Amino acid sequence: MTFPRCGVNDAESHVSWKERMVALASGQKPRRRRKKRYLHQTGKWYKRHLTYRLVNWPWYLPQQQVRLVVKAAFDLWSNVSGLVFWEASGDPADIRLTFFHGDHNDGADNAFDGPGGALAHAFFPRRGEAHFDNDERWSLDSGKGRNLFVVMAHEIGHTLGLEHSPVHNALMSPYYKKLGKDFVLSWDDILAIQNLYGKPPRGPVVQLPGKLFARFQDWSQHLDAPERQESNLSSHYCWSFFDAITIDLKDNLYIFKGGYYWIVSKGGKATGPRPLQELWPRLPSTLDAAAFSEEDGKFYFFKGGRCWRYKGSSLDVGFPQKCSSTGRLPRHPDMAFYFQPLHHLVLFKGPKYYVVNEESLQVEPYYPRSVRDWGGVPAMANGAVTHPDGFVYFFRSDQFWKFDPERLQVVATGKWAPQLRWLGCQEAELNQAVG
Template sequence: MKRTAVSLVFAVLICAGHAAPYEEDPIINEDQEIREKRAAPKINRPATVNPDEYLVKFGYLPPVKPGRQYDPNSMVSAIKNFQRMADIPQTGLIDDKTMAMMQAPRCGVVDVEGTNKMGVKKTKFKSKRSKRYAIQGYKWSKTDLTYRFLSFSRDLTERQTRDAIYRAFKLWSDVTKLTFTEITYGTADIMIEFVTRVHSDGPAAAFDGPGGVLAHAYFPENGDAHFDDDEYYTVYKDEGTNLYIVAAHEFGHSLGLGHSSTLGALMYPWYQGYVPNYELPQDDILGIQQLYGMPDTNRPGEGDEDGDGDGDGGETPSKPDPNLPKACTDPFDAIFMDIYSRTYALRGKYIWQLNSNGIEQGFPKKIKAVYKGVPGNLNAAVTSHWTQRTYFFKGERFWRFYGTSVEPGYPKNIKDTGLPKNPDAAFVWGGNGKLYIFKGAQYYEWDEYSQKVADGYPKKIKTYWKGIPSKISAAFRWENGKTYFFKGDKYWRFDDATLKVDKGYPKSKAINWMGCDGASTPNKLLTGGDRPLSRSAGSR
């Protein structure tokens, strides 16, 4: 199988006054002799960079024959696209900031997603929906992966190297269903080598000594990762090149992620230094979860949420309630997944918590028992995993919650946001992590920081969300990374990577979400591991 290499070069971008404090390395004493023998080589930037060659190398311009020049409009567009990726002002000029980024060591993979250098059809840089992170279109067909060391770093002991690699894989496994297991013989899914100069990839992918290309990796399903052993690798400190951070970035490519234009993201093309107690940024979490879904986690149900001791909706009412929603026939007013990956559906004054099989035991409850201060008969609800805030919309007002507590100053009037009153649905789209609001046959992109609609909106649903009907009743992104749209008893599963409705949809909400099996009431309230195949997570 042909392999597409992802050469990785990093810039050491350490801001003055923000040097990371050292953590004590629990296994550093084992190779103190090695550290005394090898001094960290100085990493120098090249004195000059040819902007034309640079933009060609990283996919912003097509190659031209010797002697020919690019037209000014193409050059300005290419420079702006590069500046957009680098997250610097888009001036269209080779100014000081642009030249500094071009001079900085960085990842050798082309930045323009979809260029022929990545082995797929060439496309324009800016898609109809710009992404904070990039999905390269490659993913593993399984979630239990293996890795094997073919060699180790000369700067570290085998134990230190293994520890750094283990922690790098754990960053990704902690937020997905993925598992990683080291094997010591045979062919692993991800083969790891520490090599120099020309190695197993051949002359075209040769390393270049200290300070240039640090490493490269391959996209699935050939996820091998090679590290330049001429670099000075360290662990638990920002001196030299931190292997943990480099490896975590590389394994993002091994799992199918491209580069992110978000400064601070792990998949940002430039190395940003060592950070103690590093946590995977939300940008990278959203990207990897779009490919592999969220981790399997069982969450306990709530009890007397409002703390007044009377239950107040904390249990299913023992007496008939004419306002109690009909699980198998009533449409959703809204559906969302909170920051703890709990799925909630709302109807009237009540809320259901749903699991992979149907309704969680103890539900429905009154909405105010879980989210005190939220009225019934809502129009839409959504949780932003960027800010960890949950929004509820009704009529001309909206509420913002942190956890289960309403924030000061809310509710607010919707008229100053540019959003329509009585929206149909709200959700975070997996393609770029942004908030979208649907109303009738149109949709809006909403910036939760400015609380304004983005320029150029609204747009027509049918133009960008092919196969999704107008006037939907609810929508959300579920744990498998797919976006679901609901209307009446029907729901559509939308693949955020292909921008299409999956085959076999629409399906029945009552059967696949509420556990009704065609009955007028749920025939069983299922929890835990009691999971019939007809209502498994995969069947949704």
């Protein structure tokens, strides 16, 4: 139940899908289903021009990029159907998109439960609403966090009258698809929307590949009006969670988000962002985890089942490697860091942690073990660093946990952006907004 999925009930989706496939195979018109589902009647809109409104959005995401995500999600459906969408300047709008915390008057069964589980749900025509969990960790790129574009496009499909599809790679599968390089919509998605609204009258179907939607942070240049400071990449990691963090022997912090990194000096001054490949050639566009080892003075990067090792900017011979198969390292680790008492790298993945030999990149004997060994450190953290004060700081979303390596327990918690000035987020306006 904790696996991220759509919260719309799909009890009859397989039945309706089977009826539609049988009808298409026989050349008959599919029978319209009018059974009650999800507190209302399914059906379709009886017009082809629809308006939408983004009511609110997560505080840590820039408004202009979120609006681009929403527009792209609607364009995805209009490119393959007879529908046309435009953003309404205010009420009323046919379709409303809203982010909520917990119970939001949709009934106890539809209350949002924070990270994981049901990320969103929507109502079929003609209520015209889609709701998203505001406590989820949303992302505008292919890095850590839930991809907002994929979830947005899926829920919009429901507002247009589409039920869940049993096809595994369909956008309308109840479990949200990953945004790969292939087409976002499957053949089943296209057939379903055209069954309701017909083919696009303005030309051939425009099928869009997923690689076009990998990085909405880079789309801001297409908007004319500049936004407030939250859209400024120079402090972007302060307004959001980051993908990874590490610290070198000179106490320089390296903070990673998407395809960029920032360097924060010992005095708390941040510089960046800079592209990852500028300093570390051949790295992927996003990272799962990063660590600097005090043992050999090298950087270690992890993405999927592969790992990279650099001395400065020079990639070691034989890298990247498939560390998940050769060294039993976990795929898509949550974080990595160098733990001084063990003189080894430590990787966290879900409820387990792994101690890794840097030279062989093999998991040490008797590991993995439970994260409970770490006395209050949360699972699924973004990253961790050992600060010069001797404590290890763990990070997840906008929170930090201060860990005492001698007592092996967490001794303090809080919000890192306003409280830990050494992370480079000391601007008064920013601290007030995040706090």
